[in-house]
Amino acid sequence: MREGSRLTGSLTARIVDRLDKIPAADWDACAGADNPFVAHAFLNALEISGSVGRGTGWLPQHIVLEDDAGQLLGAVPLYVKGHSQGEYVFDHGWAEAYERAGGRYYPKLQVAVPFSPVPGPRLLVKPSADDAVMRSALIGALTSTAEKSGLSSLHITFCTGEEAAELVEHGYLHRLGCQYHWTNAGYGSFEDFLGTLSSRKRKTIRKERASVAGIEIRALSGDDLTPDHWDAFFEFYMDTGSRKWGRPYLTRAFFEAIHQTMREKIVLVMAFRDGRPIAGALNLRGTDALYGRNWGCVEDVPNLHFECCYYQAIDYAIAHGLQRVEAGAQGEHKIQRGYLPVETHSAHWIADANFREAIADYLDRERRVMRNEMQELGTLSPFRRVEND
Numbered sequence: 001m002r003e004g005s006r007l008t009g010s011l012t013a014r015i016v017d018r019l020d021k022i023p024a025a026d027w028d029a030c031a032g033a034d035n036p037f038v039a040h041a042f043l044n045a046l047e048i049s050g051s052v053g054r055g056t057g058w059l060p061q062h063i064v065l066e067d068d069a070g071q072l073l074g075a076v077p078l079y080v081k082g083h084s085q086g087e088y089v090f091d092h093g094w095a096e097a098y099e100r101a102g103g104r105y106y107p108k109l110q111v112a113v114p115f116s117p118v119p120g121p122r123l124l125v126k127p128s129a130d131d132a133v134m135r136s137a138l139i140g141a142l143t144s145t146a147e148k149s150g151l152s153s154l155h156i157t158f159c160t161g162e163e164a165a166e167l168v169e170h171g172y173l174h175r176l177g178c179q180y181h182w183t184n185a186g187y188g189s190f191e192d193f194l195g196t197l198s199s200r201k202r203k204t205i206r207k208e209r210a211s212v213a214g215i216e217i218r219a220l221s222g223d224d225l226t227p228d229h230w231d232a233f234f235e236f237y238m239d240t241g242s243r244k245w246g247r248p249y250l251t252r253a254f255f256e257a258i259h260q261t262m263r264e265k266i267v268l269v270m271a272f273r274d275g276r277p278i279a280g281a282l283n284l285r286g287t288d289a290l291y292g293r294n295w296g297c298v299e300d301v302p303n304l305h306f307e308c309c310y311y312q313a314i315d316y317a318i319a320h321g322l323q324r325v326e327a328g329a330q331g332e333h334k335i336q337r338g339y340l341p342v343e344t345h346s347a348h349w350i351a352d353a354n355f356r357e358a359i360a361d362y363l364d365r366e367r368r369v370m371r372n373e374m375q376e377l378g379t380l381s382p383f384r385r386v387e388n389d
Contacts, residue, residue, distance in 0.1 A: 010068045013141035015061050015078075019044040022064065026072040032127070034287040035120035036265045037113040042284075043077055045257035051250050052114050057082035061109075063141050065134065074134040075124045076142060080151075081110045086249050088117035088329045089157040089177060089346045098152060098355055109146055109154040115249045117329035118291050119179070119344050122159040123166075135163070139170045146349050154349040167347035173360050175346045176367045178374055180332075180339035182310075182325040187318050190311070193338065201336060201382035208303040209311055215304060216272040219316055221285075222264045229270060230255045232277035236296025250294075269312045271297075271304055281308040283316075288323040290316055310337045332377065341377045 016022055024040035031038040045051075052058035058079045065074035083106060084092050095105035111122050125134040146154040156167060168174050187193045194202045220229060234252050258266065267290060271279040279297035283290050295309050313325045327339050335341070348363075350356035 011073070011137050012066050012068075013063055013137070013144075014066070015145070016064055017060055017062075019047055019060065019062060022062075022072065022075075027075060027124075030072060030075045030124035030126045032121070032124075035118070036262065036284045036286055037116050037118045037291070038077065038120055038122075038124060039262065041261040042258065043113070045254050045261065046114055046250075049251045049253035049257050051254045052079065057085065058110075058114050061145075063138065063145065065137055065141065073126050073129045074138050076111055076122060076138055077113065077124075078142070078145070079110045079112065079114065080107050082107050086115040087112060087155075087157055089155070089175065091155065094153075094359060097358075098352075101355070103152060103352060103355065105152045108152050109142075109149065111142065111154070111156040112158065116293065117158060117179070117344075118293075118326060119158045119160065121163065122156050123163055135166060136170075139167060143170065143349060146351070150351075152351055152355075155346065156348070157346040159345055159347060161343065161345050164345035164347050172347040172349050173356070173363050174367070175348060175363050176370045177344035177346065178341050178370060178377075179329060179344050180327055180334035181342050182314055182317070182327070182337075182339045184317055184321075184323050189318060190315050193314060193318065196384065197338065197382045198384040205311070205337065208306050211303045212271075212301060212307045214273075215278070215301065215307075216275075217307065217312060218270050218272070219312060220268045220270060221266055225259060225263050225266065225268060227256075227259075229268060229277070229280075230259060232270070233268060233280040233282065233296065236277075236280050236298060237282075237294055238296075239298055240294075240296035267316055269308045269316075271301075271308055273299065279304055279308055281312070283313060285320075285322070290322050290325045292325065292327040306337065310334065310339065314338065332380075335377060335380045336382050338382060340381060341374045343374070 019040060027040040036042055047053055047060060052060060058081060061078045061080055063076040063078050064072055066072055084095060087110065098105045123135045123138045125131050142154060164174050194205060234255055237250065238248050265285050267283040267285055269281040269283065270277055278299040281292065282294040283292050290313050292309055292313055295305060297304065310327060317325050327334055348359065350359050
């Protein structure tokens with residue numbers, strides 16, 4: 001798709017290579033307030049901090065949809081990817097198979113929030129616009145971009161289930177994933193939540209929480225956050241990221257940027273021993289959910305990860321009336337702590353017809369396996385059955 005390509009009616013789609021070229025209010029009018037990860041402040045922080053951009057394998061190529069007056073009616077966070085890192089919907093096997101067959105998988109196109117396995121909207125539409133028309137136009141712009149790019153594929157990861165269904169109607173392939181979320185059933189306290197668990201699970205959680213009783217833990221947000229807190233957390237992040245990935249994705253400047261522009265949406269859980277910070281968990285707050293993102297530590301304390309990442313998040317959600325906690329990707333151990341399996345979705349456009357057929361067959365089988373696995377995982381629920389407890 002070339003700059004300023006005309007779509008149906010009075011709509012024009014164009015590509016923007018830097019989010020700071022778009023007024024934050026215009027982008028956020030499309031993104032909405034519910035999910036902080038698609039907010040202008042978060043995505044722009046990734047760009048201005050150098051966490052994404054040239055040399056990172058994430059090259060911004062955002063699509064915006066405008067009317068004849070230049071008013072922004074829709075948008076999609078789009079990147080040209082030179083690898084498959086930082087996505088959390090794994091396609092390394094696809095890349096290897098395609099390249100063994102003589103194809104070139106990278107670069108590819110990716111609609112995503114970089115480094116953030118957080119489900120949420122990817123087809124961002126201004127509420128005053130006709131949702132169905134705008135989403136269809138955005139999908140058309142994406143498909144046109146993919147076709148004209150000559151690249152192997154386009155991947156829309158962690159989109160909503162409704163978006164996935166609509167993308168399938170436009171010929172995209174559907175991939176099913178699984179995460180673990182905690183749901184607030186109107187609890188008045190953490191003890192109320194514990195009261196819904198089986199007695200064995202209650203005892204385990206109480207024991208885990210008691211084991212870190214000597215550690216001071218604070219949930220910091222807004223003006224309570226200071227540069228010292230971020231310096232400490234970045235040390236945690238770098239230590240953990242270096243061991244897990246080899247090269248952490250986010251720069252120190254990223255944390256400074258979100259501190260400046262969206263600290264009221266940040267909940268940074270920090271653990272201190274004798275006044276010295278030893279661990280931390282970064283969360284972002286949406287309208288009705290708390291989203292867990294990054295964890296790190298410089299001292300290995302048994303159960304401190306569970307306390308900072310899971311139990312403190314539940315405490316915070318209950319205290320602030322949030323409906324759920326989304327604790328990030330993977331981790332069946334979360335089930336025993338009240339985080340139950342939920343479906344996640346992605347959609348995929350594959351250029352090569354033969355490769356597309358092979359991927360479609362794989363995804364059909366994978367969805368069946370995933371649904372069976374989630375059904376089995378559901379049997380591990382820690383919540384008590386009234387008749388048996």
